[in-house]
Amino acid sequence: MSAAPRLPVELLRDVFELALPPECITDPCWNVAPASSWSTASRDKQSFVLVCKNWMGVGTEILYEHVAIRRPTQLPLFVCTLESSASDLGCLIKTFTLCCFISHRWKTVFFDNLVTLSSRCLRVKRFILSPHWDPPNPNAVVDSLFSGISLALITHLEINTDMLPYTVENILDHCSRLQSLSLAIPTEAISPKSIRLP
Secondary structure, eight states: OOOOOOOOHHHHHHHHHHHSOOGGGOOTTTOOSTTSHHHHHHHHHHHHHHHOHHHHHHHHHHHHHEEEEOSTTHHHHHHHHHHHOSSOGGGGOOEEEEOOEEOGGGHHHHHHHHHHHHHHOTTOOEEEEOOEESSOOHHHHHHHHTTSSOGGGOOEEEEOSOOOHHHHHHHHHHOTTOOEEEEOOOGGGSOSOOOOOO
16 A cells, blocks of 8 residues: 655645634634634644644644633643753744733742743744733733743734733834734723834
């Protein structure tokens, strides 16, 4: 029995992407049910890697391309995966979404892992920050997250959380390649001061 011919990587990637639901309906921040589009797409991506050895490389790229942390317990496990992998999986991450509730008891462990994660995600182009915490501490999240990432590489930024105006201004000052910006923050927290984007 002869082996099936290998499909070109580009074609295989196109097939996988067509098998997944479109990004516009797989928002990890809104799809929380097990049968949601995000959950279904995540399971499909995991199955691409498991089908056969020839699909593993392309499947791994697609699996790690868009990462979302939806529960605080996911972050230490994800960091452990990145640290224990023989290949540099952090370089595959292009979109990072943080949309979980961070309780006071998780704060220290969460922020330590966030620093480690940010130092391994060197090619992130899109950030979506939509966390909730108790007590509110948005600047600690931002400081931890951006400690190892070059903001100059970010092309798409979405912030859906309470942040001090100077923190938002500081982030935007360093995003020199920004192409898309979405801010959903309380207007009473921001003075009517114009922000100049680079």
